[in-house]
Amino acid sequence: MILAVISDTHLPKGARRMPDACVERLRSADAILHAGDLFELSVLRDLESLGPPVHAVRGNVDTPELRLILPATRIVEGRIAMIHDAGPAPGRLARMRKLFPDAEAVVFGHSHIPLHEERDGFQIFNPGSPTERRRAPRHTMGMVTVATGRLEFELIALD
Template sequence: MIVAVISDTHMPRGPRRLPDACVERLRSADAILHAGDFMTVEVLHQLQALGPPVHAVCGNVDSRELILGLPVQRVVAFEGVRIGMVHDAGPSGGRLARMRNRFPDADAVVFGHSHIPLHEDQDGFQIFNPGSPTERRRAPKHTMGVATIDGDSLTFELIALD
């Protein structure tokens, strides 16, 4: 199973749009995870129109409609894997342990907020930030992630989009 992972799309803003390579991966995935900061509900609807089911949490710059309609955190299950989702995982110090405590039944946590890609793994528990496909800030490139799930095995890959 292939799960496309994005966060911090921050749209609409000027001519900003998802890169074609990102849209291709989203469309061909079995599911999409979005870790918040869509900005408007129309962006969620655009993602849903691509086909795969979209699992999402709200972010700190999302519209009132998104904040009322999406959870702050959630856990999604695929095959034998459980992935926690939250927008802001807090300060970098102690983040992995904090996420393990916040999502004790999850195998991994996907988050966003910083726009800086990150993947950490400790004793089989993983945290993953896919960066942003549209607003890289201090990251060198626009990015997204792909999670590959095979039974109870989960691997994350960071994809550079430019």
């Protein structure tokens, strides 16, 4: 199973749109994970129209309408936890492991800065943002291969 992972799309905003390379990967995935800050309900509906099931959590700038329908956390495929804000960098991996003791990995967003860390078989992954890179050098997203033995995360540069 292949999962496409995005976060912090903050759409709609001016002429900004999802990069074609991102949309192509979203369409071809078995499922889409969005780690919050979609911003408006229309973005969730647009993602759902691509075909694969969408698993999303609410972010800090999502509209009240989105915040009512999206959970703060969720577990996908019984192995991947999702949350928008994983807190400050110091101690993040240990904190996420404690918060989600049954998960093999946590996908999060908020900072717009891509990150992949692993310790003792537990992973945390921030895909960055495909639309608003802020301090990151590039627009990015992630892909996860879900296999029997291991979750394989890959960061994808979009520009």
